[in-house]
Amino acid sequence: MPKQTFFNLPEEKRETIINAAVDEFAQYGLENASTNRIVENSGISKGSFYQYFEDKEDVFMYVLSLLEREKMDYFKGKHPPSTNMDTFEYFRWMIKAGMEFNSAYPRMTQAVSRVLLGEGLYYGKNFGDYRQKTTQALSMMIQQAIERGEVDSSVDVDLAVMVMDTWSNTISTYILNEGLKQKDIMKWVRSAKVQEKIDKLLYVMEYGLRKTESEFVAKH
Amino acid sequence: MPKQTFFNLPEEKRETIINAAVDEFAQYGLENASTNRIVENSGISKGSFYQYFEDKEDVFMYVLSLLEREKMDYFKGKHPPSTNMDTFEYFRWMIKAGMEFNSAYPRMTQAVSRVLLGEGLYYGKNFGDYRQKTTQALSMMIQQAIERGEVDSSVDVDLAVMVMDTWSNTISTYILNEGLKQKDIMKWVRSAKVQEKIDKLLYVMEYGLRKTESEFVAKH
DNA sequence: TAGTCATATGACCTGGAGGTCACATTCCTA
DNA sequence: TAGGAATGTGACCTCCAGGTCATATGACTA
DSSP states (O other), rough: OOOHHHHHHHHHHHHHHHHHHHHHHHOOOOOOOHHHHHHHHHHHOOHHHHHHHHSHHHHHHHHHHHHHHHHHHHHHSSSOOOOOOHHHHHHHHHHHHHHHHHHHHHHHHHHHHIIIIIIITTTTOOOHHHHHHHHHHHHHHHHHHTTTSSTTOOHHHHHHHHHHHHHHHHHHHHHHHHHHTSSHHHHHSSHHHHHHHHHHHHHHHHHHHHHHHHHHHHHO | OHHHHHHHHHHHHHHOOOOHHHHHHHHHHHTTTTTHHHHHHHHOHHHHHHHHOOOHHHHHHHHHHHHHHHHHHHHOOOSSOOOOOOOOHHHHHHHHHHHHHHHHHHHHHHHHHHHIIIITTTOOOOOHHHHHHHHHHHHHHHHHHTTSSSOOTTHHHHHHHHHHHHHHHHHHHHHHHHHHHHHHHHHHHHSSHHHHHHHHHHHHHHHHHHHHHHHHHHHO
């Protein structure tokens, strides 16, 4: 957590600093981010930086919490178009809503996912159970789907979680990277072409999960 | 390419150096690898290092080429159990053979895949078209599968390549990471439990790809 | 054996990292 | 308006990175 001095700052100044940090993380990741550059680009002195934060990891954790809060706010205002969707329809809706969110905060998303997916795998950082939360939610989702009979009961839950987690990360990363090359990322994401691509990618997973295990058992 | 002086060295010494480098890359990636540590751990002097190699990237490219050669040798001696496999059976066989290879050279595989999959995405390094080769091979495979009628002709080839590429990388990374925790990685990989897990993961992809697009079109 | 050339060495260079601190400035209250 | 508390500053610290180079060593040749 940043120190009190940081929160005493006028909002504009706080934003400037966080912006510089986000840019730095997006470009260099956490390990290779430079506090010197963050300080330069936000127009504060080295001493001030350490009066606001413990170190760069402290800044990153704060950025992470900001993104989490923004995401919660965003999803609070969003509701699935229908109440009786099956699990996969719901998952699909969620992924697409997530994609819209990412397009609204592209740099922040890039910074965070780069660090979490890229470096998180190798350096044994904790990152405040951020990843674990997602996997838990997915696990519950799958179990529910099995209870509802939407997914074969022979399905290995952990395996399915891994599949869904990997899949959504891959799609998000792919769409974000492509989107950042466009002039208007939001417009691009909403275009029929891109939406169809997302749908196709999700159907690959969905059919795989629906059919896999029973077929697999049948074959052996 | 390493300089001539390196190749003039006795094999044992060359191996010691490469081993130290592989360990370094496996643990720190390319960007954060330290030539100083490589030098320390291989018992040569700083000066010698630069008499053998241009820089650490030079060493990495050499390690990459070594792994490529080993892999070619390995696959030269391996032949699919049957000649009339369909594309997915062949793909499955290949992935599994690849997994065996990885278990035979775990540290080297770890070092290379860490750099290629982790850092390659962000730092715009070329890495000698290494990745591109794989995608091209996959692309041809899919096209062949379509011609044979094993995959729906409406399938988007590039999309399928992305799916297969991501999927095989994910599985390999997952299996390698889990395997490195075991006492005998090779034995573990060959165990029925792990083989079944690999099969299941591959079937997710296979069924997804087989059914996806025609179903998708039917739904719209 | 004298001379030459490839190889080996580690002290040394620059640069940038994260982090500290004595001092300057600003703000607020008595 | 005097004085203390909070905030801001950048020179400076240590550490380690990649990279160089004069010199030492050893091996082979005339």
